[in-house]
Structure formats: C-alpha cells, structure tokens
Amino acid sequence: MYRLINLLLALALLPLTLQANDGYKLWLQYYPIENAEDWMTDVFTDAKVNGSGETISIIKNELELASEGFFNKKTSFTESGSKLWIALKSELPANLASRSTEDLGEEGYHIFNANGQVIVTANTQFGLLYGTFRLLQQIQLLEPISEHGIVEIPKIQKRVLNHWDNLNRTVERGYSGFSIWNWHRLPRHIDQQYLDYARANASVGINGTAITNVNANALVLTPYYLEKAQALANAFRPYGIKVYLTARFSSPMEIGGLKTADPLDPEVQQWWKDKAKEIYDYIPDFGGFLVKADSEGQPGPHNYGRTQAEGANVLADAVKPFGGIVMWRAFVYSEHTPDDRHKQAYNEFVPIDGKFRDNVIVQVKNGAIDFQPREPFHPLFGAMPETPLMMEFQITQEYLGHDTHLAFLAPMYEEVLKEDTYVNGEGSEVAKVIDGSLHDYSMTAMAGVANIGTDRNWTGHHFHQANWYAYGKLAWNPYERSERIALDWIKLTFTSDPDFVNPVKEMMLRSHEMVVNYMTPLGIHHIMARSHHYGPGPWVTGGERADWTSTYYHNASEKGMGFDRTRARSNALEQYAPELQEKWGNLETVPEKFLLWFHHLPWDHQMKSGNILWDEMALHYQKGVDEARQNVKTWKKLENHVDRYRYEHVLSFLKIQAEEAQWWRDAVLLYFGQFSNRPLPEGVESPEHDLEYYMNINHKFVPGI
Numbered sequence: 001m002y003r004l005i006n007l008l009l010a011l012a013l014l015p016l017t018l019q020a021n022d023g024y025k026l027w028l029q030y031y032p033i034e035n036a037e038d039w040m041t042d043v044f045t046d047a048k049v050n051g052s053g054e055t056i057s058i059i060k061n062e063l064e065l066a067s068e069g070f071f072n073k074k075t076s077f078t079e080s081g082s083k084l085w086i087a088l089k090s091e092l093p094a095n096l097a098s099r100s101t102e103d104l105g106e107e108g109y110h111i112f113n114a115n116g117q118v119i120v121t122a123n124t125q126f127g128l129l130y131g132t133f134r135l136l137q138q139i140q141l142l143e144p145i146s147e148h149g150i151v152e153i154p155k156i157q158k159r160v161l162n163h164w165d166n167l168n169r170t171v172e173r174g175y176s177g178f179s180i181w182n183w184h185r186l187p188r189h190i191d192q193q194y195l196d197y198a199r200a201n202a203s204v205g206i207n208g209t210a211i212t213n214v215n216a217n218a219l220v221l222t223p224y225y226l227e228k229a230q231a232l233a234n235a236f237r238p239y240g241i242k243v244y245l246t247a248r249f250s251s252p253m254e255i256g257g258l259k260t261a262d263p264l265d266p267e268v269q270q271w272w273k274d275k276a277k278e279i280y281d282y283i284p285d286f287g288g289f290l291v292k293a294d295s296e297g298q299p300g301p302h303n304y305g306r307t308q309a310e311g312a313n314v315l316a317d318a319v320k321p322f323g324g325i326v327m328w329r330a331f332v333y334s335e336h337t338p339d340d341r342h343k344q345a346y347n348e349f350v351p352i353d354g355k356f357r358d359n360v361i362v363q364v365k366n367g368a369i370d371f372q373p374r375e376p377f378h379p380l381f382g383a384m385p386e387t388p389l390m391m392e393f394q395i396t397q398e399y400l401g402h403d404t405h406l407a408f409l410a411p412m413y414e415e416v417l418k419e420d421t422y423v424n425g426e427g428s429e430v431a432k433v434i435d436g437s438l439h440d441y442s443m444t445a446m447a448g449v450a451n452i453g454t455d456r457n458w459t460g461h462h463f464h465q466a467n468w469y470a471y472g473k474l475a476w477n478p479y480e481r482s483e484r485i486a487l488d489w490i491k492l493t494f495t496s497d498p499d500f501v502n503p504v505k506e507m508m509l510r511s512h513e514m515v516v517n518y519m520t521p522l523g524i525h526h527i528m529a530r531s532h533h534y535g536p537g538p539w540v541t542g543g544e545r546a547d548w549t550s551t552y553y554h555n556a557s558e559k560g561m562g563f564d565r566t567r568a569r570s571n572a573l574e575q576y577a578p579e580l581q582e583k584w585g586n587l588e589t590v591p592e593k594f595l596l597w598f599h600h601l602p603w604d605h606q607m608k609s610g611n612i613l614w615d616e617m618a619l620h621y622q623k624g625v626d627e628a629r630q631n632v633k634t635w636k637k638l639e640n641h642v643d644r645y646r647y648e649h650v651l652s653f654l655k656i657q658a659e660e661a662q663w664w665r666d667a668v669l670l671y672f673g674q675f676s677n678r679p680l681p682e683g684v685e686s687p688e689h690d691l692e693y694y695m696n697i698n699h700k701f702v703p704g705i
C-alpha cells in the first residue's frame with residue numbers, strides 16, 4: 001500500500017520534474033524514489049542525531065530535505081532513534097562501538113545495520129556529516145547497507161578546490177559566469193549560494209578551498225579583504241571546509257611598504273610572521289597559503305637569486321605556529337631558460353628535494369606542460385621522495401573546449417593516477433605518490449582548479465557538474481574507478497532508469513577520448529588558439545614567448561611533426577625512470593597516445609594499424625567528429641527521460657560541440673596538410689572552407705582570460 005502511494009505520488013510529481021530543473025541542486029536532487037526497500041523509508045520515521053551545533057543542524061536538515069524529496073514525508077526525530085542513529089563513536093554503547101573496529105581518524109565514517117537500526121558513526125561531527133551524505137546517496141541509489149556496512153576513510157588529507165577568481169569577480173579560465181564570491185557585498189551579506197557551495201563540497205568530501213587566483217592580488221591580505229574572507233570561512237566551517245588564500249610573493253613590498261621581498265631578509269620574514277598572526281586573528285582555522293611564484297610574470301624567490309625552498313619556507317615559518325601549511329606550486333618555467341619547458345620544473349625542484357619545511361607541500365600539475373587534453377604524468381611524481389607532493393588537476397576546461405564541450409574528466413584523472421612511475425620498481429603508481437604511501441609522506445593533498453561560476457547550474461554544461469563531483473571522489477580515494485563515479489553521478493543527478501543511465505554512461509566515459517581525438521590525438525599538444533585557448537590554432541607562432549606558441553610544440557615541416565624528447569633532442573625522457581625511458585623512447589613500445597609527445601616522425605611513419613602517420617592522424621580527427629555527432633543523436637533519443645530544461649540545454653551544447661569538433665578537424669588537417677602534402681584518407685570528410693578562413697576566425701571577448 002505504502003509503495004503504491006509512493007508510486008502515485010511520484011507519478012503526480014512527474015510532469016513537474018520533467019518540466020523545469022535548472023540543475024542548481026547538482027547531484028543532491030533527492031528526487032522521488034519508487035521501489036524503496038523498507039529500511040530506506042524507515043530511517044526517516046525514527047531518527048536520532050546526537051549532539052548539537054551547526055554541523056549537527058546541517059545533518060538534520062539534510063535528512064529532512066532528503067526525506068521530503070524521496071518520500072514527500074517529514075523526518076521524525078525521536079529519543080530512541082530505533083531506525084537511524086547518528087552518533088560519535090564515543091557516544092555509542094560498547095556493544096555498538098565495538099562493531100566499528102577500524103580507526104576512522106578525523107574524517108572517516110562507518111555505516112552499519114544493527115538488527116534493523118542503521119548506525120552512522122565517526123570520531124568527529126565532520127565524519128558524521130560525510131557519513132550522512134553517504135547514507136542518503138545509498139538510498140537514492142537504492143543500494144543496501146550490509147551488516148558489516150560501509151567504512152570510508154579518506155586516503156588524502158587535504159582535498160582542495162582552487163578558484164582562479166579575481167577580486168573583480170572575473171574568473172581566470174572560468175567559463176560558467178562570474179566568481180560566486182561577491183566581494184563587494186561581503187562580509188555583511190552571506191549569500192545562500194556560499195552555503196550551497198559548501199554543502200555540495202562536503203557531500204563529495206572536499207574539505208578546503210583556495211578562494212583567490214594563483215595569479216594573486218596582494219590586496220586580499222589586507223584587513224579590508226581579510227574581513228570578507230573571514231565571513232566566508234565562518235560560512236564554510238560547519239561543513240568541514242577550510243579557507244586558503246593565495247599569497248603574492250611581493251606582498252611585503254606592495255602592501256607592507258618594505259623595499260624588498262627577499263625571503264632571507266629578516267624584515268621580510270617578520271612581515272610574513274605578523275601577517276600570518278593577523279590572518280589567524282580573523283580566521284583561527286585558516287588553512288594556509290597557496291603560492292604561484294616565478295612563473296608567467298609572478299614574482300618569486302628568483303627575483304632575489306633564492307631557491308623555491310627558500311621562498312616557500314619563509315611563508316611556512318610564518319603559518320607554522322598556527323598549524324597552517326603552504327602549497328607551493330611547481331609550475332615554474334621561464335621563456336629565458338633555453339630548455340624544453342617540459343623539463344624546467346623538474347630541473348628546478350629535484351635538487352632541492354628535502355629542503356622544504358615540513359609544513360610545505362609542493363603542488364604539481366598532472367603533466368609537465370599545462371593541462372593539455374592528454375599529457376603523460378609529470379616527471380616530478382616519484383622524483384621527490386623527501387618532499388610531499390600533491391596533485392593539481394584542472395576541472396575547468398581551459399584546453400578542453402571550455403564549457404560547451406562535454407568531456408567527463410574522471411577517465412583522464414584516473415589514467416594519470418594509474419600510471420606507473422617505476423621509481424620503487426613496478427607498482428609505483430602516481431596514486432601512491434599522492435596518497436603518501438610510496439614515500440611515506442607526512443602530508444597528502446590534491447587540488448582541483450574549479451569550474452564553478454554564477455551560472456545557475458554552477459558549471460555551464462550540466463555534465464560538467466560531474467567533473468566537480470568526480471574530482472571530490474578521486475581526492476577522497478584516488479583509486480576510485482571512473483565508471484563507478486559516472487554511474488553514481490548520473491543516477492543521483494538524473495534517474496536510475498537503465499534506459500537513460502546506460503547510454504549516458506557510455507557517452508560520458510568515451511567523451512574525454514573523443515575530445516582528444518578531435519583536438520590533439522597521438523600526443524599532439526598545445527595547438528589551441530593564442531591566449532584564450534578557444535578553438536584550434538596550430539598556426540600560432542611568434543609573439544612574446546616561443547613556449548606559448550603552437551609551432552614550438554608541433555615542429556611541423558615537410559619532414560614530419562612532433563616534439564623530439566629523446567636523447568637526440570630535448571631528452572625530457574631522461575627525467576623518467578629507466579623503464580619508462582626505455583618504453584616511451586622506443587618507437588616499438590611507446591603508446592601511440594604519446595607518440596608525438598616524445599617523437600618527431602615523418603608523415604609516412606608506419607603506425608600499428610598499418611596506416612601511415614598522416615592518415616592515422618586524419619582518421620582520429622574524423623573519429624572525434626563522428627562521435628560528437630553521434631552524441632547529439634544519442635541524447636535526442638533520451639528526450640523522454642529527462643526534464644525539458646536540462647534536455648534542451650544539454651542538446652544545444654552537444655550541437656555546438658559537434659560543430660566545433662568539425663571546426664577543429666578541418667582547421668588542423670588543412671594546416672598540417674600543407675606540410676604532409678598528402679590527400680585525406682578515405683573516410684575523412686573534406687573541409688568546408690580553406691585554411692585562410694579558419695586562420696581568420698577571431699572570437700571576441702572569449703571568457704576566462
């Protein structure tokens with residue numbers, strides 16, 4: 001009977017849900033559940049949450065939201081909690097506490113079933129919050145809780161979003177509107193969106209946020225802005241989220257009135273100490289500093305002939321008494337260094353391994369160039385056993401078509417995390433560097449450059465919410481599988497109907513490879529348009545920096561194309577373990593996905609398929625276009641499974657993507673065709689226009705610069 005009522009209810013709500021859903025609720029839709037098992041409804045009928053305070057209120061509120069969404073019923077909080085009991089381990093009676101044998105640490109949780117009573121337990125309220133989100137996810141996914149239950153302990157300590165948000169609310173490489181931080185209205189107005197942001201992060205285990213751009217403005221460290229940052233920190237704290245700020249290295253001069261920012265100058269050291277104390281007076285649990293130094297015009301220790309360690313340590317000493325850390329970026333390279341850009345960070349950081357204070361962690365991008373659609377892992381991973389290294393992934397799609405191109409990034413993240421560095425023999429995967437197990441790091445962290453903005457659905461493309469979600473899941477557990485992440489996200493965000501879930505999952509899982517195919521297959525890289533990186537630009541050459549051009553990377557001529565990183569030229573390969581030098585340096589064994597990353601090859605180079613390089617390349621571009629077109633068709637067939645608003649929005653973006661995939665294919669093949677001097681192989685469509693046409697496309701005011 002109960003089920004029947006639910007079914008009728010769900011049917012009654014159906015037209016409503018199919019009509020308007022702007023996506024604001026992300027993966028926390030809590031849509032009506034049919035076919036719920038009894039325990040799933042029961043937990044809301046007799047629930048008890050121990051304790052008090054803001055985090056506990058958030059937990060209770062979440063239960064209420066879910067109960068109303070799933071079953072259109074209020075949650076009954078009772079004294080007994082005979083169906084659901086959420087309590088710290090220390091509050092449970094011995095017979096229940098003893099069921100939870102693992103050390104859950106500060107953030108882990110255990111959910112189990114004790115004779116019909118669901119228990120969510122943890123050592124802290126934040127653990128309880130994570131456990132509650134998981135319980136609700138389990139219910140929406142219609143998945144059981146076994147007797148032993150679910151034990152989850154994060155494998156990475158600091159799981160941080162990096163916002164490249166400027167104080168004027170523009171977002172560098174942001175494609176989803178403006179910054180959600182309304183600095184002008186802060187600190188007096190706390191927008192509901194800040195709380196919704198914190199809630200969404202907590203629901204996937206993100207516990208830190210660096211709220212300002214790494215291309216930093218020193219003003220954020222002045223009282224005027226610290227008061228505003230404090231207001232955000234206060235809003236985020238109950239959700240277990242710490243605030244970090246980006247520190248401009250020249251701040252002692254710009255806002256402190258000193259004549260130098262030399263890290264070895266005692267006055268500079270004192271300035272940072274005083275500044276740290278001031279920040280902690282505003283934000284007692286301030287996470288620490290994130291720093292981009294000596295890169296792309298940012299000031300840094302190089303200005304004073306100092307090392308990156310000397311630079312990082314002055315900030316580290318300042319925050320150390322308060323428990324703060326410094327995330328010091330390894331994205332250091334210079335147009336004045338006459339070496340392959342690929343090699344520069346490694347050359348700079350490996351000699352100073354072990355020279356950093358113990359509260360510094362070096363933040364390394366997944367690859368050595370710059371968030372390309374595909375890169376081999378950064379050679380620093382595995383090369384600094386004495387210095388904790390953290391991963392920096394880019395969630396926003398600077399080089400992946402911006403917000404209109406569907407690219408589910410979990411497979412890309414997973415690919416990098418699974419790569420074997422071989423530094424301690426076979427099985428030394430990047431994930432083991434990041435989770436600290438390979439080198440016994442004392443601190444572990446992961447950063448994701450956020451794709452969030454003021455767009456109503458947060459991320460521009462509805463499907464790019466999945467990248468925020470996936471980042472959180474992989475930061476919690478870098479061994480999580482993309483397929484699992486995709487499945488859960490689709491079901492939480494849309495529906496569990498297999499007729500929708502299966503084709504969408506396939507579409508998502510193939511999407512990154514599809515984008516690689518129509519943008520940069522076979523190891524081609526950095527051939528996007530100049531500066532804004534929107535659309536193809538293989539012809540980009542000249543200008544202020546060679547390492548910001550395309551020709552620097554593809555080296556195309558009548559003889560062939562590719563970047564020779566073998567011993568014959570830059571020898572970047574030497575920075576990897578001997579096993580990889582051997583494998584990637586050898587044309588027989590290098591994976592073709594990295595071919596032109598490491599080798600310069602003639603157009604008639606024989607590929608494994610039997611095709612010559614030129615033909616193979618052209619076929620990859622065509623494949624990408626075909627898939628992008630197919631996605632439009634696939635989505636159209638799903639019209640009846642998704643609400644009108646999201647259906648139309650996604651459809652429109654998929655159409656743009658299909659058109660732009662073609663733009664990429666035509667422009668790139670026409671450009672390289674000048675050198676290959678060969679016809680397009682059978683199966684590859686002829687370009688619509690000539691090369692000049694594509695070279696003259698000039699998009700104005702592309703967002704994100």
Ligand code: GCV
Nearest residue numbers: 164172173214215292331370
């Ligand atoms: C924040 C790339 C981007 C820059 C970005 C930089 C970085 O070069 O194009 O916008 O600056 O990476 O990661 O610091």
